Amino acid sequence: MRISRHLAPVAVLGVLGVLALTGCGGAAPQADAKTNTAATAAPSRIATPTPTPPAPTPPSMPELTGRTAQASREALAALSVSVTRITITALHTDVTLPEVHDTWYVCTTTPKGGDPLPSTTDVTLNLAAKQADCAVSHHGYLDEKNDPAYTPPAPPTTKAPAPDPAPTKTKPSTTTGGAMTTCPDGKSGYACTSNGHPVVDGQFCPNADRGRTARATNGTTVTCSYDPSVKPYRWQ
Known part of the structure; x- marks a missing residue:
C-alpha cells in the first residue's frame, strides 16, 4: 500500500507514539534502573527489642534472736x-x-x-x-x-577420820613427902602408888614404894613401911 507523501509525517508520528506507549526505546529502562538503585540505597529500619525489667529483690530475713x-x-x-x-x-x-x-x-x-x-x-x-x-x-x-550420754559424777571420797590418840598415862610420882599427883583411877590432888593407884591410908603398898612417904586420900601423910602385926609394907 502506498502512502501519500502528504500523509507520511503523520504516519511517522503515529508509530513513534505507539513505541513510546509500549515501552520501547532506551528511555524507560534507564528510569527503572534509577528507581531500583534508589530503593537499594535507602536504609532498612530494624525494630529495637523492649528491655525486660529486672526481677524484684526478695526481702531479707529480719534478725529475731532475743525477741519474743x-x-x-x-x-x-x-x-x-x-x-x-x-x-x-x-x-x-x-x-x-x-x-x-x-x-x-x-x-x-x-x-x-x-x-x-x-x-x-x-x-x-x-x-x-x-x-x-x-x-x-x-x-x-x-x-x-x-542427756542419754550423761554420766553422774563419782561421789566424793570420804576420808576416814584419824583415830583419837591413845591417852597418855601419867607416870605416878615417886616424890617422897606430901607431893600431890593426879592418878588415872584416883582423885585429883592426891599421891599415887608406883603401880598407879591412889595412896590410901592403911592399905598395902607395893614393894617399889617401900620407905616412900606420900599424902593419902584422907589428907594424912603416910609412909610405906613394914607392919609385922598384919603383913609387911602398908601405908601407915
Missing part, C-alpha cells in the same frame, strides 16, 4: 509472711512448748537473720522460756541429766 515469739510473728507479718509458713518449736529436746508461748524468746531461726526471704521460703523459730536458756545445751537438752 509475738514480736517475731509481727515482724514477719510486716514482710507478708503468712502464719502458715511459720513453724515454732522448743529449742531443747527435753522441753515441751506450751500452747501459749507468746512471751518465750527466739534463740535461733531458719533462715538466719540477713538471709534472703523469698515468698516460698518457710520460717522456723526455736524458742526457750528464758533468754539465758538459749546459751545452754547438753547435746540438745536443757537439763544435762536428761
